[in-house]
Amino acid sequence: MKRNIFIDFAYLITLAATLGAVVVLGAIAAPVIFHAQDILNGAALDSYNAGIVMAEIFRRFSYWIYFLAFFIAAYEMVMYKNGQRDAIIFASSATALFSALMFSAVYSPKIISMQGLGAEATQSDTFRNIHFASELDFKILATALLVLFIRRLMLLKLS
Numbered sequence: 438m439k440r441n442i443f444i445d446f447a448y449l450i451t452l453a454a455t456l457g458a459v460v461v462l463g464a465i466a467a468p469v470i471f472h473a474q475d476i477l478n479g480a481a482l483d484s485y486n487a488g489i490v491m492a493e494i495f496r497r498f499s500y501w502i503y504f505l506a507f508f509i510a511a512y513e514m515v516m517y518k519n520g521q522r523d524a525i526i527f528a529s530s531a532t533a534l535f536s537a538l539m540f541s542a543v544y545s546p547k548i549i550s551m552q553g554l555g556a557e558a559t560q561s562d563t564f565r566n567i568h569f570a571s572e573l574d575f576k577i578l579a580t581a582l583l584v585l586f587i588r589r590l591m592l593l594k595l596s
Contacts, residue, residue: 445593448512449586455505456582462498463575467491485556492549499541506537509585525588533581536574544571 470491473482482490513530547567551558558564 452586459579502541529585536578
């Protein structure tokens, strides 16, 4: 069985790039956007409008997340078929797939639709709970991507 190192490399780069994007969006972009009034002189961006901007960023990022989910599923199925079975990889790839699809197909559209109802809808307990769940899901995605990246790198080194 001949391995294609370029596909393995592309997979690892995709995992690492997505992990980087998740960290940058969650730890850098979101705090800056939601605290724009501290940066902007005289211009204020209220919480509702900051949420609209952030939702658009996440909506666009969802296209990448869908690609990631497809790539993880395809790559891991091929590796499984080729006999590279590993419990850590199975668990982390399943978690990454689940959390990626939950974020892109459930949380982001639900948050955007609630924002479309107006600022009052974003003050509800339902919105806060969905937003909290999406933040938690994003953290789970980051952790799963990190574990999957490290484990795949370890297995690549051993082969």
